[in-house]
Amino acid sequence: MLAAAATAVAIPPAASHCFPANTARKWRISWRCRAARVEAGYSQLEVRKVTYRPPGTEQNLLKEINLSLREKSFGLIFGRSGSGKTTLLQLLAGLSEPTSGSVCIQKYDDTGNPIGLPELLTSQRVGIVFQFPERYFLADTVLEEVTFGWPRQKADLRLKEQLALNLQNAFNSVGLTTISLDEDPQALSGGFKRRLALAIQLVQTPDLLLLDEPLAGLDWKARADVVNLLKDLKKEHTILVVSHDLRELYPLVDYSWRMEMGGSLKEEGLPV
């Protein structure tokens, strides 16, 4: 798999992956920083007083949102349709910019004291899987689907090798090692399509994984499959999910929030 992925010819990024055009360059920078980042303590996502009003509109969709999520934990945002949950995920993914407030990663030592200044959470540190991600698969093979946006130039060979290694790790962690890279992504089962969408994001080794309605549209077997997968992934990843499927996700949840109509967020236990 490694060799095939490393030599894969790159195609422009797919809309479904929502990577900015210069993602590859950013990944390289991100890895360099990551290598230097081995410290005791822990990191935490901190959303501070975030308000969002789409450009050219008068109304705030999100109002003074505060949220903290410790690394390698699982957060869930629930609330009525139209309250602003997806808008918040898009903002955390860097697809839109807060009108005010900040989204940072703050490091703490083992006693809970902050280490240094908070770092801005940039889009290259976030992976997002949209609702029904399989609808946006465009390639004919699994290999082409996951290598969309990979660099073409020879000078980027080392980067491609690193991506290929990440790909192998991602496929291992989502349990996709049994499928052929030549397979048509649309021919995979519902649960495997979701695994593939997750693997595509995990290749970036994101600090934060955002999932919008990860169980939507799946049959009971695939839903159970994805829940088990998320249970495994949360051991190594920081995951923030928007979902209406509270009962099934309840056993995984470390923190939860209710989004009120009008875009206010309140920390609250799940009503299950």
Ligand SMILES: Nc1ncnc2c1ncn2[C@@H]1O[C@H](COP(=O)(O)OP(=O)(O)OP(=O)(O)O)[C@@H](O)[C@H]1O
């Ligand atoms: N760019 C925009 N301009 C104006 N209004 C917008 C914009 N984007 C979203 N909205 C509105 O903001 C509100 C929140 O939408 P959002 O999709 O975030 O809700 P949601 O809680 O995720 O809903 P659902 O659970 O149905 O997915 C909706 O009323 C939507 O129409």
